[in-house]
Amino acid sequence: MNPYSIYTPQDRKVAYFSMEVGLQPEIPTYSGGLGILAGDTLKSFADLSVPAIGVTLLYTKGYFHQEIDSDGNQIEVPVEWDPSNFMTLLTEKVTVDIEGRSVLVQAWVYPVKGITGYTVPVLFLDTNLAANEPEDREISAYLYGGDERYRLKQEVVLGFGGAHMLQILDHDNLQAYHMNEGHAALLTLELMDRYQQDLDKVKALCVFTTHTPVPAGHDTFDVDTVRDVLRDRFHFEDLGHSNIIDTDGRLNMTYLALYHAEYINGVAQKHGEISQKMFPEYRIDAITNGIHIRTWICDSMAAVLDSHIPNWRQDSYALRNALDIPRVEIWEAHQAAKRELFDFIEAQYGISMDPDVLTIGFARRAAAYKRATLLLRDTERLKKIASRSGRLQILYSGKAHPADAEGKALIQEIHQAGGQLNDDIKMVYIPNYDMYRAKFLVSGVDIWLNTPMRPLEASGTSGMKAAANGVVNFSVLDGWWIEGYIEGVTGWSIGPRRVKTETGPAIHDVRETSAAYDALDADDLYGKLEHQILPCFYEDRSRWMNMMAYNIALNGSFFNTHRMVAQYVLEAYFQ
Numbered sequence: 001m002n003p004y005s006i007y008t009p010q011d012r013k014v015a016y017f018s019m020e021v022g023l024q025p026e027i028p029t030y031s032g033g034l035g036i037l038a039g040d041t042l043k044s045f046a047d048l049s050v051p052a053i054g055v056t057l058l059y060t061k062g063y064f065h066q067e068i069d070s071d072g073n074q075i076e077v078p079v080e081w082d083p084s085n086f087m088t089l090l091t092e093k094v095t096v097d098i099e100g101r102s103v104l105v106q107a108w109v110y111p112v113k114g115i116t117g118y119t120v121p122v123l124f125l126d127t128n129l130a131a132n133e134p135e136d137r138e139i140s141a142y143l144y145g146g147d148e149r150y151r152l153k154q155e156v157v158l159g160f161g162g163a164h165m166l167q168i169l170d171h172d173n174l175q176a177y178h179m180n181e182g183h184a185a186l187l188t189l190e191l192m193d194r195y196q197q198d199l200d201k202v203k204a205l206c207v208f209t210t211h212t213p214v215p216a217g218h219d220t221f222d223v224d225t226v227r228d229v230l231r232d233r234f235h236f237e238d239l240g241h242s243n244i245i246d247t248d249g250r251l252n253m254t255y256l257a258l259y260h261a262e263y264i265n266g267v268a269q270k271h272g273e274i275s276q277k278m279f280p281e282y283r284i285d286a287i288t289n290g291i292h293i294r295t296w297i298c299d300s301m302a303a304v305l306d307s308h309i310p311n312w313r314q315d316s317y318a319l320r321n322a323l324d325i326p327r328v329e330i331w332e333a334h335q336a337a338k339r340e341l342f343d344f345i346e347a348q349y350g351i352s353m354d355p356d357v358l359t360i361g362f363a364r365r366a367a368a369y370k371r372a373t374l375l376l377r378d379t380e381r382l383k384k385i386a387s388r389s390g391r392l393q394i395l396y397s398g399k400a401h402p403a404d405a406e407g408k409a410l411i412q413e414i415h416q417a418g419g420q421l422n423d424d425i426k427m428v429y430i431p432n433y434d435m436y437r438a439k440f441l442v443s444g445v446d447i448w449l450n451t452p453m454r455p456l457e458a459s460g461t462s463g464m465k466a467a468a469n470g471v472v473n474f475s476v477l478d479g480w481w482i483e484g485y486i487e488g489v490t491g492w493s494i495g496p497r498r499v500k501t502e503t504g505p506a507i508h509d510v511r512e513t514s515a516a517y518d519a520l521d522a523d524d525l526y527g528k529l530e531h532q533i534l535p536c537f538y539e540d541r542s543r544w545m546n547m548m549a550y551n552i553a554l555n556g557s558f559f560n561t562h563r564m565v566a567q568y569v570l571e572a573y574f575q
């Protein structure tokens with residue numbers, strides 16, 4: 001019997017395509033927020049019995065394991081993992097044409113089990129078959145590895161291979177193909193061929209979520225490379241008028257997806273507006289991201305919720321009742337999480353932290369626009385603030401993409417600043433930021449700091465994880481935080497609400513304009529830390545504990561993937 005038949009393919013209505021998926025820490029097929037969001041979305045599909053199926057690539061060599069040497073250099077260690085520990089290999093195979101060769105693709109299925117037992121299968125596509133040429137066997141080996149041609153081949157497997165695999169697995173009732181970012185956009189060409197170039201029919205099937213105003217986040221490929229890889233499947237020369245082929249002669253995957261999708265959205269309200277300006281010829285909606293609550297709430301807080309809000313795992317909205325929980329229970333659950341985090345740090349790195357000291361956490365991909373070093377811009381001022389109004393500890397974590405020299409330099413800079421702070425402020429850079437460490441961090445620190453250049457943080461999700469755990473956010477007004485902050489109630493903002501930015505096709509300009517705000521933002525950050533945050537933490541603990549409860553109640557109950565998935569179902573999938 002085909003083990004896959006237990007998923008009753010004819011019932012499936014939504015196919016969710018994502019280049020990366022983060023389901024559990026042991027499966028290294030994600031690099032950051034995009035993948036975690038995909039994993040959390042699939043989990044909420046399962047919890048809410050949304051008849052969906054996920055499609056991604058396997059990455060047998062995963063995304064790298066990060067070590068940091070004593071000079072602050074990032075060392076990338078390959079990871080190997082065995083999919084058969086988590087997934088079942090299907091017997092069905094499809095072929096995709098790459099550079100004129102037929103490349104065989106197989107699929108592993110991972111069952112995402114929902115809280116009621118409803119299961120959403122996720123297909124992990126894999127080209128590592130003996131029948132393939134050695135270089136083709138490597139196509140699904142590395143996440144975000146290799147050159148442009150390698151990446152394009154991966155997108156051929158994801159888009160064409162994925163759509164074809166769904167077809168031979170008898171998914172003939174699909175009503176929505178959701179492209180989580182443009183990486184899967186080639187599937188639109190597969191659908192155009194399948195439906196005799198009936199654009200309206202294809203558009204009615206396609207949903208596209210764009211995730212970033214950062215130019216590097218929008219895949220483009222040299223057209224000659226595309227022609228060479230796709231051969232006779234390349235027949236959209238006439239789509240130049242839609243920007244699918246840009247003025248530099250590059251295939252733009254974002255425009256390919258935009259052109260073929262009826263429903264298009266950004267991932268927070270502000271990001272929807274920015275995207276609308278970037279792509280004025282399309283109608284762009286916004287659905288704010290979320291997190292899968294059950295995945296991200298730490299054990300000690302889960303125990304408190306269990307005793308006061310028994311249905312919180314099924315019903316994320318029920319978290320609003322957190323206002324009824326005695327504050328001391330929330331505080332003690334948080335302190336338990338903090339001790340666990342510190343025990344982990346002590347055991348792993350031999351550094352002891354003090355659980356009574358206000359601890360700031362900053363953990364995310366080390367990408368320049370996230371401005372990880374803003375907090376360290378004036379270490380003398382930071383030391384003075386810490387000595388005057390209390391004490392301070394700082395935890396950093398985050399990987400730089402292997403090809404991102406700027407990101408790696410940031411890690412070194414933080415490392416060096418740590419040396420300057422050493423005696424006054426204890427600071428640790430925790431290597432290898434992953435789902436496992438993220439959960440420790442978002443629940444165990446007291447303040448979750450985020451300092452992106454506006455408006456480049458499309459949404460951000462780690463702050464939502466912190467909020468659901470009662471951890472207070474301190475963030476630049478960008479992405480989800482514009483919607484989540486109530487000053488002095490759920491946390492604190494950094495810098496002004498609006499900055500003058502250029503958008504439109506010149507998305508490169510956004511960053512340059514925002515850089516002028518570094519000094520302003522840093523000043524505001526230091527001022528609030530000194531005059532509001534430290535005094536509140538050390539001298540007005542009851543107010544602090546109230547803020548923790550407000551975070552769970554106001555932000556945990558809204559910024560979750562249950563709410564988000566419900567919006568996709570209502571607004572995008574079944575229209």
Ligand SMILES: *Cc1c(COP(=O)(O)O)cnc(C)c1O
Pocket residue numbers: 031032033034036363364365433434435438439459460461462463465
């Ligand atoms: C949640 C998460 C992210 C995304 O966090 P952002 O705030 O969006 O940067 C990245 N990496 C890991 C491991 C995460 O758990």
